[in-house]
Amino acid sequence: MSTQTRHKTVAVDVGGVAVGGGAPIVVQSMTNTDTADVEGTARQVAALARAGSELVRITVDRPEAAAAVPRIKERLAQMNVSVPIVGDFHYNGHTLLTDYPACAEALDKYRINPGNVGFKNKRDPQFTQIVEMAIKYNKPVRIGVNWGSLDQELLTKLMDENSASAAPIGAREVTHEAMVQSALLSAARAEDIGLAKNRIILSAKVSAVQDLIAVYTELARRSDYALHLGLTEAGMGSKGIVASSAAMGVLLQQGIGDTVRVSLTPEPNGDRTLEVQVAQELLQTMGLRTFVPLVAACPGCGRTTSTTFQELASDIQGFIRTSMPAWKTRYPGVETLNVAVMGCIVNGPGESKHADIGISLPGTGETPTAPVFVDGKKVATLRGPTLTADFKQMVVDYIERRFGSGLGTGSRTAAE
Numbered sequence: 001m002s003t004q005t006r007h008k009t010v011a012v013d014v015g016g017v018a019v020g021g022g023a024p025i026v027v028q029s030m031t032n033t034d035t036a037d038v039e040g041t042a043r044q045v046a047a048l049a050r051a052g053s054e055l056v057r058i059t060v061d062r063p064e065a066a067a068a069v070p071r072i073k074e075r076l077a078q079m080n081v082s083v084p085i086v087g088d089f090h091y092n093g094h095t096l097l098t099d100y101p102a103c104a105e106a107l108d109k110y111r112i113n114p115g116n117v118g119f120k121n122k123r124d125p126q127f128t129q130i131v132e133m134a135i136k137y138n139k140p141v142r143i144g145v146n147w148g149s150l151d152q153e154l155l156t157k158l159m160d161e162n163s164a165s166a167a168p169i170g171a172r173e174v175t176h177e178a179m180v181q182s183a184l185l186s187a188a189r190a191e192d193i194g195l196a197k198n199r200i201i202l203s204a205k206v207s208a209v210q211d212l213i214a215v216y217t218e219l220a221r222r223s224d225y226a227l228h229l230g231l232t233e234a235g236m237g238s239k240g241i242v243a244s245s246a247a248m249g250v251l252l253q254q255g256i257g258d259t260v261r262v263s264l265t266p267e268p269n270g271d272r273t274l275e276v277q278v279a280q281e282l283l284q285t286m287g288l289r290t291f292v293p294l295v296a297a298c299p300g301c302g303r304t305t306s307t308t309f310q311e312l313a314s315d316i317q318g319f320i321r322t323s324m325p326a327w328k329t330r331y332p333g334v335e336t337l338n339v340a341v342m343g344c345i346v347n348g349p350g351e352s353k354h355a356d357i358g359i360s361l362p363g364t365g366e367t368p369t370a371p372v373f374v375d376g377k378k379v380a381t382l383r384g385p386t387l388t389a390d391f392k393q394m395v396v397d398y399i400e401r402r403f404g405s406g407l408g409t410g411s412r413t414a415a416e
Contacts, residue, residue, distance in 0.1 A: 006255040009226045010198050012140050015084025015108030017054055019201060019259050020226025024289055025252070026259035027279045028055035028228075030088070032272060035065035035072070042075035044272060049083035050325060051273035052280050052291055055259065057086040057111060060093070066100035073106045084108035086142070090116050090149075094129035104137050109201075111142040114186040115149040127186070131193045141190065142201040142228055145182045147175060147211070154178050154185075176211065179204045180218050187225055200225055201259070205232035209247040220256045229257035236265040245282050252286055277321075293320050293337035296351060296358075303363040304343035312361065312388050313341040319392060331403035339395060340373075349373070357398045359391050374398060 011021025019026050029048045033041040035058050045056045060066050073085065087107040089096065094117075097104040110130065118126035134141045145151075155178040162168045183202045190200055202225045204215045212231050220227065231247045234240035244262045251257050260283070262275040280291040297313035298304060316339060327334045340355035342348035344363025352358025352373040359382070361370045370387060372380040372394060382390050 007220045007224075007227075007257075009224050009258055010200075012198055012201055012226045014055060014086070014140055014201075017084055019055075019228075021258075023258070025257060025283055026054045027052055027276060027283070028057065028086075028259055028261045029053040029272070029276050029279075030057040030261065030263075031059070032266070033058075035059050035061070036068050038068050038071045038075055041068070042072050042079065042081075045072070045076060045083065045085065046079050046081045047273055048276055049081050051276040053083065053273075053276045055084050055086055055109070057088050057261075060087040060089055060096055060103065060107075062092075063096065063099070066096040066103040069100070069103040070106040086111055089113075089130070093117065094126040094133075097130060097133040104133050104139075107139060109140045109142060110134055111144055113144050113146060113149055114182050115146065115151045120153075124189075127189065128193055131190045131195050134199065135194050138199075140199040140201060141195060142203060143183055143186045143190065144203040144205065144228070145179050145186075146204075146232055147179060147206045148232070150175070150178055151182050154182055172211070173214075176215050176218065179206070179215050180222065183219060184223055187223070197225070201228050202226070203228035203230065205230050207231060207233040209243055212247040213250050216251050216256055217254070220254075226258045227256060228259050228261070230261040230263055232263055234263045234265075236267065240264040241278050244278065248282060249286060252283075252288060290335040292324050292335055293339055295320065296338065296340040296342075296355060298341065298343035298348070298351075300343055303346065304361075305364045306343075306361070308387075309341055309343035309361040312359070312391065315388060316341055316392065316395065319395075327399070327403075331399055334399055334403045337399065337403075349378075353377075356402075357395055 006022060009020035011023060012019045017026060031041055031044045033044050035041050041058060048056050060069065069087065085107055086109040088111045090113055093112055112130055117123060117130065131141065155175065158174050158178050162174050183204050187200050187202060191197060202219065204219055206212050206215060216227065216229065229248050229251060231244045234244045248257065248260055260279050262279045264275040266272055283289040284291055295313060295317045298309055300310065338355045340352045340358030342351050342358065342360045345366055348360030349371060352360050353376045356375060358373050359370050362368050368383060370382045371378050372382060372391065
């Protein structure tokens with residue numbers, strides 16, 4: 001695990017999940033269902049939770065959605081899913097929380113945006129109304145600034161001050177300052193109203209990597225509130241994954257961030273849980289948390305014209321992720337397992353020896369056999385059409401011996 005120093009923040013309890021205060025960095029996600037659809041939303045929340053999302057946010061945008069929240073919680077209880085639920089409010093949160101007290105009570109956290117909680121003379125009364133509801137029901141609040149809906153009055157004020165300055169800075173830097181000030185001023189106001197510091201989480205989301213790094217670095221320097229990290233509107237596919245990982249990776253390495261969300265645009269009818277998987281892999285590859293066994297796999301080259309190693313790596317990785325819900329309870333510590341699936345003799349044996357269990361498949365022109373290494377020692381050689389099934393069984397047997405009862409079932413293959 002990484003030994004880098006975490007930025008010191010105040011711990012916040014969100015429905016039994018600790019955020020900040022040195023607690024493990026929390027993975028969260030958000031549904032994209034119509035919240036008024038109780039069954040559809042409950043099923044997606046359950047899928048996200050089972051994939052590893054430790055908090056799940058849902059949209060609460062209209063009366064029908066607010067009325068559905070308690071029923072969603074009831075349906076989740078029937079499904080044995082207890083993940084904390086966060087309500088996402090924009091424009092009318094003060095009204096919905098007041099008119100639907102069962103919703104206000106059922107949610108585990110409120111998320112509000114100071115850029116659209118109210119405008120002009122309505123801003124402070126509506127912000128106050130939401131904070132007072134949070135105090136009444138003892139709920140934490142995320143004050144989430146977003147540069148797509150930044151407080152324009154504050155931004156204009158800072159732009160005017162900058163123009164009159166003897167040494168003006170760029171408009172982008174002024175926008176960064178406006179985001180930081182919006183978050184900190186809103187948090188200070190919430191505390192003035194009576195919301196405790198350990199009930200406040202801040203975020204300041206942008207969609208450009210360098211801007212996110214700049215804003216959060218400054219926010220962390222000037223406060224000790226728990227921080228929610230996320231690159232907003234990150235995009236689809238590899239673009240969204242790379243951008244989110246680059247931005248948050250830099251901040252996490254600096255010890256900044258207490259909870260993360262990877263905001264990926266899903267493919268049409270795509271799997272929403274991908275963003276959970278990416279967040280977990282980001283934290284795990286950085287050595288900040290462990291979620292699932294890691295599979296090191298050969299990238300392939302001209303020496304690996306066979307697709308066997310690709311198919312085996314995919315099969316093993318999918319098998320591990322599918323098996324993890326059951327393995328977590330049966331095999332404590334299994335998430336620390338390292339598996340290697342390599343494609344030729346160049347790095348195959350060496351990489352396999354570094355893994356807990358690894359296989360080195362034959363490259364082009366090599367003898368069609370695959371040595372298997374366990375804890376750095378060669379224990380078997382696999383060959384033939386059952387190679388994939390045999391190695392998978394060896395992985396299962398290794399897990400049973402190391403993390404289970406220790407009795408094992410015995411490998412179906414003989415040691416060489």
